[in-house]
Amino acid sequence: MPAARVLIDGPSELVFDYAIPDGLNVQPGCRVRIPLRNKLSQGTVLDLVEQQDDLGFALRPLHSLSDPEPLITANLLKAGRWIAGYYGCSIESVIRALLPEAVRTEDNSAKVRKTVILDNDPPPDILAKLQKRAPKQAAILSLLAHAPDRKLALADLGDGSSASVKSLAKQELVRLIDEEVRRDPEADGIEEILPDSPLPLNDEQEAALRVILESLNSPPSAPSSPPPILLHGVTGSGKTEVYLQATRATLDLGKTVLVLVPEISLTPQTVRRFRARFAGIQEQVAVLHSNLSQGERFDEWHRIRKGIARIVIGARSAVFAPLPDLGLILVDEEHENTYKQDQIPRYHGRDVAVLRASLENCTVVLGSATPSLESFQNTLEEKYKIVRLAKRADGQSLPLIRVLDMRLEKQKQKGGMAILSDRLRNALEQRLLKNEQSILFLNRRGFARSLQCPSCGHVCMCPHCSVPLTYHRDDERLMCHICGHQAIVPRKCPECRDPAIALQGYGTQKVEEILAKVIPSAKIARIDADAMRKKHALRDLLNAFQARKIDVLIGTQMIAKGLHFPNVTLVGILNADIGLHVPDFRAGERVFQLLTQVAGRAGRGDLEGEVIVQTFTPHSPSIQFARHHDFDGFAEQELEFRRQFAFPPFAHCAVLTSRSTHERRAEFTLQTLHRRLTEDPPPGLVIGEPLPSPLVKTHGQFRFQLMLRSAKARPMTRHVQQVLQKTTLPEDVTVVFDMDAWSFT
Ligand code: ADP
Ligand code: ZN
Numbered sequence: 001m002p003a004a005r006v007l008i009d010g011p012s013e014l015v016f017d018y019a020i021p022d023g024l025n026v027q028p029g030c031r032v033r034i035p036l037r038n039k040l041s042q043g044t045v046l047d048l049v050e051q052q053d054d055l056g057f058a059l060r061p062l063h064s065l066s067d068p069e070p071l072i073t074a075n076l077l078k079a080g081r082w083i084a085g086y087y088g089c090s091i092e093s094v095i096r097a098l099l100p101e102a103v104r105t106e107d108n109s110a111k112v113r114k115t116v117i118l119d120n121d122p123p124p125d126i127l128a129k130l131q132k133r134a135p136k137q138a139a140i141l142s143l144l145a146h147a148p149d150r151k152l153a154l155a156d157l158g159d160g161s162s163a164s165v166k167s168l169a170k171q172e173l174v175r176l177i178d179e180e181v182r183r184d185p186e187a188d189g190i191e192e193i194l195p196d197s198p199l200p201l202n203d204e205q206e207a208a209l210r211v212i213l214e215s216l217n218s219p220p221s222a223p224s225s226p227p228p229i230l231l232h233g234v235t236g237s238g239k240t241e242v243y244l245q246a247t248r249a250t251l252d253l254g255k256t257v258l259v260l261v262p263e264i265s266l267t268p269q270t271v272r273r274f275r276a277r278f279a280g281i282q283e284q285v286a287v288l289h290s291n292l293s294q295g296e297r298f299d300e301w302h303r304i305r306k307g308i309a310r311i312v313i314g315a316r317s318a319v320f321a322p323l324p325d326l327g328l329i330l331v332d333e334e335h336e337n338t339y340k341q342d343q344i345p346r347y348h349g350r351d352v353a354v355l356r357a358s359l360e361n362c363t364v365v366l367g368s369a370t371p372s373l374e375s376f377q378n379t380l381e382e383k384y385k386i387v388r389l390a391k392r393a394d395g396q397s398l399p400l401i402r403v404l405d406m407r408l409e410k411q412k413q414k415g416g417m418a419i420l421s422d423r424l425r426n427a428l429e430q431r432l433l434k435n436e437q438s439i440l441f442l443n444r445r446g447f448a449r450s451l452q453c454p455s456c457g458h459v460c461m462c463p464h465c466s467v468p469l470t471y472h473r474d475d476e477r478l479m480c481h482i483c484g485h486q487a488i489v490p491r492k493c494p495e496c497r498d499p500a501i502a503l504q505g506y507g508t509q510k511v512e513e514i515l516a517k518v519i520p521s522a523k524i525a526r527i528d529a530d531a532m533r534k535k536h537a538l539r540d541l542l543n544a545f546q547a548r549k550i551d552v553l554i555g556t557q558m559i560a561k562g563l564h565f566p567n568v569t570l571v572g573i574l575n576a577d578i579g580l581h582v583p584d585f586r587a588g589e590r591v592f593q594l595l596t597q598v599a600g601r602a603g604r605g606d607l608e609g610e611v612i613v614q615t616f617t618p619h620s621p622s623i624q625f626a627r628h629h630d631f632d633g634f635a636e637q638e639l640e641f642r643r644q645f646a647f648p649p650f651a652h653c654a655v656l657t658s659r660s661t662h663e664r665r666a667e668f669t670l671q672t673l674h675r676r677l678t679e680d681p682p683p684g685l686v687i688g689e690p691l692p693s694p695l696v697k698t699h700g701q702f703r704f705q706l707m708l709r710s711a712k713a714r715p716m717t718r719h720v721q722q723v724l725q726k727t728t729l730p731e732d733v734t735v736v737f738d739m740d741a742w743s744f745t
Pocket of ligand 1: 200234235241
């Protein structure tokens with residue numbers, strides 16, 4: 001007799017075996033009710049296990065199934081096991097990611113409403129009789145006859161109709177049922193979508209689509225799943241059009257499509273284009289926003305599972321969407337670091353997408369103008385196929401990129417802050433005259449905008465985290481962007497009492513201020529996390545920009561992604577260097593990606609685009625290769641460096657971090673772990689020294705870290721797991737293992 005191994009809901013990750021009562025079809029992935037202590041709890045069946053005879057006691061039987069079918073498909077459960085093993089986390093934590101909270105809690109269950117349906121017209125004689133003796137019933141019949149689908153909610157029939165409806169139902173003239181109603185996230189009609197139709201593809205797009213279709217049509221009996229396809233298309237090359245037509249082809253095969261984007265709120269145009277293209281079957285498109293209510297999430301999840309929603313668009317966690325008959329997974333902007341989850345389970349959405357595609361035997365397309373070196377190296381090793389779109393779809397050439405040496409500018413401006421070069425200012429003025437639009441991009445990495453005293457150099461720091469506080473002009477406050485600590489702006493330097501304490505770094509607000517001064521006639525708007533706190537603020541602003549009500553848009557990383565505005569002919573990058581000088585082997589790759597992506601916002605219409613890059617290090621390879629739109633050149637040089645120093649993609653890189661409010665204990669714990677890790681390591685594992693993290697202190701906790709590298713992933717994860725299991729940690733120390741780490745601060 002097999003027993004069910006059940007993970008109990010709740011924070012304590014309990015797993016117990018239960019006997020399966022006769023006649024109950026229990027499978028892995030099923031949700032069940034089980035007795036626990038004196039009450040009924042809920043849980044998920046992880047596995048069916050052989051019941052041991054020599055237990056000495058009988059297993060308690062499970063109570064019932066919460067849902068007749070398994071909520072986690074066999075393939076997703078397999079993916080879950082892989083994630084647990086690969087990233088070194090518990091299967092419990094993965095199940096939590098697979099089954100969203102909204103689905104696990106029973107109180108979100110489907111909303112029903114009493115509905116009256118008229119299947120057949122009543123016989124005329126009966127109708128005549130009702131009209132005389134029960135006019136109310138006759139009126140209801142007439143209302144129903146004219147209602148859409150000849151059905152109405154009981155509530156809509158007005159007070160006191162219930163008796164009449166019951167009487168009609170008794171005479172079998174109408175049916176009264178409990179109908180499930182969808183809590184539709186789009187019900188408040190956020191915006192009207194104009195349907196569009198497919199564009200005739202150019203040769204490159206045609207070739208790319210053909211490769212995807214070949215993969216889609218590869219026989220299901222093939223010995224292995226089709227290889228992932230890397231779609232490397234320069235900005236504006238029409239990747240989205242290829243996605244859309246591949247999606248249509250997949251639907252036509254009777255299969256479903258999963259579209260992953262870095263972040264829903266930052267890719268409104270991609271989402272809108274999917275909605276527009278599939279406007280005729282709107283109810284088949286599910287968009288998994290982070291701001292769905294629990295009820296909406298529950299309904300969307302079940303619509304997906306039942307195969308009603310056939311296209312799912314979402315960020316990282318949507319990779320677990322329970323689509324049946326999955327035919328195609330699209331990962332847009334596959335290089336984005338938002339695909340990596342920074343909480344347990346620390347999976348990478350793109351990598352799980354590739355895994356899932358292999359389990360489901362479906363096609364996966366990774367698209368980007370700046371592919372990650374991990375994916376690109378996979379094409380060089382022929383594990384992935386590559387298809388390229390080298391030209392812009394509208395026939396325009398890529399924008400001209402000029403690099404401006406700000407060291408010279410700084411000399412010219414004599415000690416000023418050198419924020420806006422003359423060159424860039426002139427270019428902005430020209431655009432204004434021609435009625436064209438500009439985007440100014442400010443790189444925010446590196447904690448700029450701090451408050452520093454010009455006399456003694458004192459910087460206002462967060463008392464809980466080892467970072468400078470950020471100056472916010474709107475409410476004249478200093479704020480820590482890590483823990484949220486707030487302080488008032490000092491009138492004098494706390495150190496030397498000089499009242500001249502001034503802005504050291506600068507932010508989008510400062511740029512806006514300067515711009516308003518030098519080009520007073522320009523209409524300027526700013527997009528950054530502060531300005532966008534209000535709901536819909538981002539969407540409204542982008543709409544205004546689209547409608548050309550704004551001349552210059554100033555923004556941070558938020559505007560680097562897939563925006564498409566045909567009237568933008570100038571992009572200025574104010575501080576290209578920030579981000580180059582951080583302790584992260586991907587720093588150069590990030591700067592290259594960012595510059596390429598931002599530059600790609602220029603010249604996307606009939607007008608030619610220009611990009612001006614202000615930098616203090618004009619000869620840095622990231623800047624020079626980006627300037628020449630030379631991805632291959634950049635990749636070749638960067639891969640050489642990675643190979644030499646055994647960094648990804650030539651090794652897996654993991655970070656082990658210890659943290660505690662007690663500095664010595666955090667350090668000591670990591671040193672102990674380091675010693676144990678080096679005792680009997682698997683071959684090829686390179687173990688770094690335990691060091692303070694670049695951000696030593698956050699949220700009042702001290703952090704220490706060491707880096708591990710290995711060509712083989714599994715032995716590294718296993719080794720770390722074994723050492724962690726053998727080590728008892730002091731109570732106030734937390735240790736985190738981050739496999740394939742993307743953040744080193
Ligand atoms: P990407 O996603 O690669 O940055 P987009 O899909 O946004 O590029 O395409 C850029 C522009 O080119 C869009 O306005 C799109 O409508 C247009 N476009 C795409 N494919 C074609 C085509 N085959 N013919 C004409 N215009 C196209
Ligand atoms: Zn802080």
